[in-house]
Amino acid sequence: MTETLDIQRELRQLPAVDELLKTPAVGGLLERFPRPLVVEQLRHGLAEIRQLVAGERRQLMAVYDYDTFIAAVAGRLEEYLAPRLKRVINATGVVIHTNLGRAPLPEAAVRQAAVIACRYSNLEYDLAAGRRGLRYDNVEELLCRLTGAEAAMVVNNNAGAVLLVLSALAAGREVVVSRGELIEIGGAFRIPEVIVQGGALLREVGATNRTHLRDYEQAIGEDTALILKVHTSNYRIAGFTTAVDSRTLAALAARRGVPLVEDLGSGCLLDLAGLGVGGEPSVRRVVESGIDVVTFSGDKLVGGPQAGIIVGRRELIERIRMHPLNRALRIDKLTLAFLEEVLRLYLDPERVYRVVPTLAMLTTEPAVLKRRARRLARELEAVFGDRAEIAVVAGVSRAGGGALPLVELPTRLVTLDVHGMAAAAVERYLRCRKLPVVVRIADDRVVFDPRTLFADDFQEIAAAGRELVASGGRGQGSGFGSQETEGGSQGAGKRQEKRR
Numbered sequence: 001m002t003e004t005l006d007i008q009r010e011l012r013q014l015p016a017v018d019e020l021l022k023t024p025a026v027g028g029l030l031e032r033f034p035r036p037l038v039v040e041q042l043r044h045g046l047a048e049i050r051q052l053v054a055g056e057r058r059q060l061m062a063v064y065d066y067d068t069f070i071a072a073v074a075g076r077l078e079e080y081l082a083p084r085l086k087r088v089i090n091a092t093g094v095v096i097h098t099n100l101g102r103a104p105l106p107e108a109a110v111r112q113a114a115v116i117a118c119r120y121s122n123l124e125y126d127l128a129a130g131r132r133g134l135r136y137d138n139v140e141e142l143l144c145r146l147t148g149a150e151a152a153m154v155v156n157n158n159a160g161a162v163l164l165v166l167s168a169l170a171a172g173r174e175v176v177v178s179r180g181e182l183i184e185i186g187g188a189f190r191i192p193e194v195i196v197q198g199g200a201l202l203r204e205v206g207a208t209n210r211t212h213l214r215d216y217e218q219a220i221g222e223d224t225a226l227i228l229k230v231h232t233s234n235y236r237i238a239g240f241t242t243a244v245d246s247r248t249l250a251a252l253a254a255r256r257g258v259p260l261v262e263d264l265g266s267g268c269l270l271d272l273a274g275l276g277v278g279g280e281p282s283v284r285r286v287v288e289s290g291i292d293v294v295t296f297s298g299d300k301l302v303g304g305p306q307a308g309i310i311v312g313r314r315e316l317i318e319r320i321r322m323h324p325l326n327r328a329l330r331i332d333k334l335t336l337a338f339l340e341e342v343l344r345l346y347l348d349p350e351r352v353y354r355v356v357p358t359l360a361m362l363t364t365e366p367a368v369l370k371r372r373a374r375r376l377a378r379e380l381e382a383v384f385g386d387r388a389e390i391a392v393v394a395g396v397s398r399a400g401g402g403a404l405p406l407v408e409l410p411t412r413l414v415t416l417d418v419h420g421m422a423a424a425a426v427e428r429y430l431r432c433r434k435l436p437v438v439v440r441i442a443d444d445r446v447v448f449d450p451r452t453l454f455a456d457d458f459q460e461i462a463a464a465g466r467e468l469v470a471s472g473g474r475g476q477g478s479g480f481g482s483q484e485t486e487g488g489s490q491g492a493g494k495r496q497e498k499r500r
């Protein structure tokens, strides 16, 4: 009985939002944060306290303190206003990690792109002629030089490029494709469905494992719009297999007067094989083999921004350009600015391996990886002491992004086994901190692959380790009335948990 009265009294004593807004500490908040958000968080906080008061009386003391309350509100505002799209550290060793933003762009490309972003530009203006120009003019020459193609254009992404090419060249007619290449890329991008979406008819030839030249020959007829080759990026058919090579197919296409189009997917501008990385042919080789139109991604092996690059015979590129869908898929100026800068780096084949991160990571020497792994292991040993077991072991990294699917890039991994803490819990702790560290787990150990780490990531991983040690491996507190632990990292984790 008295308890209920107490609660009612407590509730009446809670200040109103208007009163709080006049207090000095909230004045401080108003200087740092937008007023509507401050008001919203004060309301929210008061409502939570009301619930606590009405519910469990014992928790009250911990929250019913003005300073604690304001600090909690400030924490929530900071958390809310922090960027949601944020940098993470990729310790997975998957170089073109689709979930983690694929290709990290070269720093050398950023300055010029920032200028284009913040000012006006000649995006579609021919300065010499003083009239309207083409959006791709600025990259077309570079793309032609780097691939040996006659003409080039760029759209939003490669999926869009494939759809556009099919819509422009094959609508209402047949597209001949080997059954071994009717693949799904992921995200519901399936070749048979894209062909239908492009308004064309699929004419499958051959069998899953074997397609012969005669299969193509027999399928080509009056209604054939084009032959499509698809790079089976993310899988391989092994064993009893046959596929028709590009040159032979190109000769057939030329003989029959049908365009030959290839969706190359990752599309490398250099011969990586020369560096011992996989057997993916360069775009130049594909063009040289006689393919009429080639499409590939800007942010896979090229190491640039998300884009769909289309290169090939001028007359066909013109037709693709004129299609209305091109307007819907057009590339924006920021992407174009980044793409041009990245392509320019390729003009120096000696340096490009060092300045384009994707290429640098794919071609890092084993000796360098070993040195970096040892360095990381030493730093972690210094942090964890006898609280964990740390080792450097041989392992493999992956290109990712559907590129070089069978290629195992040898690397050195650092394994971390924190005593008394499951690998999954350590993984989660690292992933949920303010600057997340994404790792792999193997054999119930957390694994760091130095291949995808930038120089400044090492000290950050060590810092994450120190936080983990300091927290005693405990999870995060939640809401008002619970003890906030040191470091803003906890808050970030909380938000992620809530949003799931």
Ligand SMILES: *Cc1c(COP(=O)(O)O)cnc(C)c1O
Pocket (backbone or CB within 6 Å): 157, 158, 159, 160, 162, 185, 189, 230, 231, 232, 233, 234, 263, 264, 265, 266, 296, 297, 298, 299, 307, 308, 401, 402
């Ligand atoms: C990755 C890929 C695509 C899709 O490219 P995006 O740039 O992701 O749109 C299409 N085809 C192939 C063969 C691919 O590997």
